[in-house]
Amino acid sequence: MNTTSLKASGLLAAAVFGLAAGAPDARAQPPAYPTKPVRLVVGFSAGGPTDVVARAFADYAARTLGQPFLVDNKPGANTILAAEAVAGAPADGYTLLLGATNHTMIPALYSSRVKFDAVRSFAPVCSLAVSPTVLVVGPSMKVPDLATFLQQVKAAPGQRTYATPGAGSSGHFASEQFTRLTGTRMNHIPYKGAAQAVTDLVGGQVDSSFATLGSVLPQVQAGKLTALAVAAPQRSPLLPQVPTFDEAGVKGYRADAWYGLLAPAGTSPAVLALLQKTAQDFVRQSATQEKLRGLGMESQHVCGADFGEQLAREVKAYGQLARELDLKPE
Structure with a gap:
């Protein structure tokens, strides 16, 4: 084999080796994401x-x-x-x-x-x-503020009701944290979702709810529910007239x-x-x-x-x- 042939064979071998060496790297690259719904x-x-x-x-x-x-x-x-x-x-x-x-x-x-x-x-x-979580009451419990709410709850232990989207929901835990902190007892009425709980609250079938602000904001703004306090470090700009629990007298209660x-x-x-x-x-x-x-x-x-x-x-x-x-x- 002449010198030219040896050079050509060497170049071909190098090229094949290079492709082979590069193939695993190409296969190792993750596919683009997402390529489907x-x-x-x-x-x-x-x-x-x-x-x-x-x-x-x-x-x-x-x-x-x-x-x-x-x-x-x-x-x-x-x-x-x-x-x-x-x-x-x-x-x-x-x-x-x-x-x-x-x-x-x-x-x-x-x-x-x-x-x-x-x-x-x-x-x-x-x-x-x-x-944030907000305490709201419906037409079955007409109270103007948190202090009055607590008075009525303490006057009838276990009789006032609160609605949640279900047992073990964030509303359930927020409610239990509140009753523990305030030494009160209320009757838990669990639903299968926030929408059903809010509907019955507006309709007067239950007294109150510790609800996420987003789930009750339209009803509060429409005057169908009354917000008593917000469980956050500061007032919500959407409900500037509603105090925090700290401001209303229940210190250290927060439920985001x-x-x-x-x-x-x-x-x-x-x-x-x-x-x-x-x-x-x-x-x-x-x-x-x-x-x-x-x-x-x-x-x-x-x-x-x-x-x-x-x-x-x-x-x-x-x-x-x-x-x-x-x-x-x-």
């Missing part, structure tokens, strides 16, 4: 605060990432069905959970029944919004509700990073902030490990409270 599971019926946040995020994510984000309402069992569906889904970023505060309350009441871990079965993406995005555990860091960026960009939009304020919420983005630590703290705190109060699902 993404399912966003919500554990509540359409129309509630969690659903509204989910649809707003889904619309933004679809426009930003170029694939549909389809909201899948899967109510039932205090959001356990929705959480199970996501925890058991492939960790590929195509099934996500838009969860709320009650996600971290599930272990306190249902630890022996659920097939997932509220923290370890999920990869935390970001919180998106937060809403968060709404956030979770993925199945094991989802790749690259997908999580893209979802985090999308979530952060979403909450920074002026249109998002305006929409959330109209629902009694504020935008919020606690992401990644920080969000995960928040979930773990809440699971521990709610578990302790449930044991101390001997709370059980009803």
Whole structure:
């Protein structure tokens, strides 16, 4: 073989070797995400605060990432069905959970029944919004302020009622925290969702509710419900005339509700990073902030490990409270 042939053979071999060496790297590159529709599971019926946040995020994510984000309402069992569906889904970023505060309350009441871990079965993406709890009364309990409310509750232990979206819900825990702090007793009336609870509250079938501001704001603004106090460090700009619990005489009572995005555990860091960026960009939009304020919420983005630590703290705190109060699902 002449020199020219040897050179040509060497160049060919080098080229083939280069292609072979480069092939594994090419195969190792993750595929683009998303390349198909993404399912966003919500554990509540359409129309509630969690659903509204989910649809707003889904619309933004679809426009930003170029694939549909389809909201899948899967109510039932205090959001356990929705959480199970996501925890058991492939960790590929195509099934996500838009969860709320009650996600971290599930272990306190249902630890022996659920097939997932509220923290370890999920990869935390970001919180998106937060809403304070507000104590509201309906026409069956006409009281002008928190002091009068407490007088009536203490005068009839266990007889005054409070409505919640269900046993083990954020409203249930917020109510129990309040009665514990004030040394009062009330009768818990659980419903299957916030909408039903608010309907009966407006209709006079129940006396009161410790509800997220977003779930009762329209009725308060319309004069159908009376807000007595807000469980937040400062007054809500949407209800500037309503005092905080601290101002009204019940010190140290706070009950925020968060709404956030979770993925199945094991989802790749690259997908999580893209979802985090999308979530952060979403909450920074002026249109998002305006929409959330109209629902009694504020935008919020606690992401990644920080969000995960928040979930773990809440699971521990709610578990302790449930044991101390001997709370059980009803």
